[in-house]
Amino acid sequence: MTGNGGAAIVAEDLRKAYGDLKAVDGVSFSVLEGEFFGILGPNGAGKTTTLEIVEGLRKPDGGRVRLLGQEPWPRKLDLLPRIGVQLQASSFFEKLTTREQLQTFGSLYGVGAARVDEMLELVGLADKAGTREGQLSGGQRQRLSIACALVHDPDIVFLDEPTAALDPQARRNLWDVLRAIQDRGKTILYTTHYLDEAEILCDRVAIMDHGRILAMDAPATLVRGLDAPTHVLLEPGALPVDAAHALPGAESVSADDVSLSISTREPARLLGALAERGSLGGLQVRTATLEDVFLQLTGREYRA
Structure with missing residues (x-):
């Protein structure tokens, strides 16, 4: 309301x-x-x-x-x-x-x-x-x-x-x-x-x-208004890191023991390419939130 x-x-x-x-x-x-x-x-x-x-x-x-x-x-x-x-x-x-x-x-x-x-x-x-x-x-x-x-x-x-x-x-x-x-x-x-x-x-x-x-x-x-990228998260080992870099729309890729993360401003293209490869298992999509706006404006340092 x-x-x-x-x-x-x-x-x-x-x-x-x-x-x-x-x-x-x-x-x-x-x-x-x-x-x-x-x-x-x-x-x-x-x-x-x-x-x-x-x-x-x-x-x-x-x-x-x-x-x-x-x-x-x-x-x-x-x-x-x-x-x-x-x-x-x-x-x-x-x-x-x-x-x-x-x-x-x-x-x-x-x-x-x-x-x-x-x-x-x-x-x-x-x-x-x-x-x-x-x-x-x-x-x-x-x-x-x-x-x-x-x-x-x-x-x-x-x-x-x-x-x-x-x-x-x-x-x-x-x-x-x-x-x-x-x-x-x-x-x-x-x-x-x-x-x-x-x-x-x-x-x-x-x-x-x-x-x-x-x-x-x-x-x-x-x-x-933040113009932040969308983060697509995959299970570890879902595809090689170099292959993730080569996907259409991929801006950056990071990997650890928990997930493979691909940032993009063209999520539709990226998700389409992942679907063609059959690499959608455990996929999660994280878009920007108000927390991202807040942190960009106020910084990330801890204040008691």
């Missing part, structure tokens, strides 16, 4: 520095109503600081934010019910059950019991309604955190790395929750460093590093 209304969020030339560190350095973007927009970047890129400025949790040094037509800083009481915020680290009340946690958050907005039960169903925690928060798994805690951000039915939902530290199954379950949120017409702005997740969920993404946006568009558009 893509946004089909006006801009729900407009950020213009946002800046935030801590001493000599420019955490956010001239960031501008807009998010349409109903759009799922992701901010991607390595650790320390400025994602969370940008999100906190847009939410109105942090005052920018420069620039301007319009959130549903209003500036979120200083905090405006009439704007707060229209936004929902899930932070990287969520704190809950000790000894309260899942339902009681949600009821407590909902009471701040006059939310009734029916809405609480609806949220428990949405995030898949109805069967854990009577369980204390401390007995929930990491994935269940994340879903409860999102339910707390949604319980008052906000127009915009901010999610800061909602799937961080979750196992693959919990991440996939949470993807279903996020899709269900967007299907309800909500605008979602979220940060993540999981590129596969962003490629699947987001209508558009902004890739950040060192406080700046390096690229912004639909994931598929960014991938197409």
Whole structure:
């Protein structure tokens, strides 16, 4: 689903520095109503600081934010019910059950019991309604955190790395929750460093590093603009390396104990030639992904 209304969020030339560190350095973007927009970047890129400025949790040094037509800083009481915020680290009340946690958050907005039960169903925690928060798994805690951000039915939902530290199954379950949120017409702005997740969920993404946006568009558009070769992988020994080099469309060939890899920008010609030779056993085709775009823009060095 893509946004089909006006801009729900407009950020213009946002800046935030801590001493000599420019955490956010001239960031501008807009998010349409109903759009799922992701901010991607390595650790320390400025994602969370940008999100906190847009939410109105942090005052920018420069620039301007319009959130549903209003500036979120200083905090405006009439704007707060229209936004929902899930932070990287969520704190809950000790000894309260899942339902009681949600009821407590909902009471701040006059939310009734029916809405609480609806949220428990949405995030898949109805069967854990009577369980204390401390007995929930990491994935269940994340879903409860999102339910707390949604319980008052906000127009915009901010999610800061909602799937961080979750196992693959919990991440996939949470993807279903996020899709269900967007299907309800909500605008979602979220940060993540999981590129596969962003490629699947987001209508558009902004890739950040060192406080700046390096690229912004639909994931598929960014991938197409990379002009990266397709990699065709064969079983080791499927054909000699010199024969692989001679195939039409082959640009480079590498071989190890795991696979024979042929890169090409003409995959149809290459695959046709392999089919004629009967060399399709165990064949895999790997096209470029958002991760390739990300690595080209931000580099491959590890950053803690």
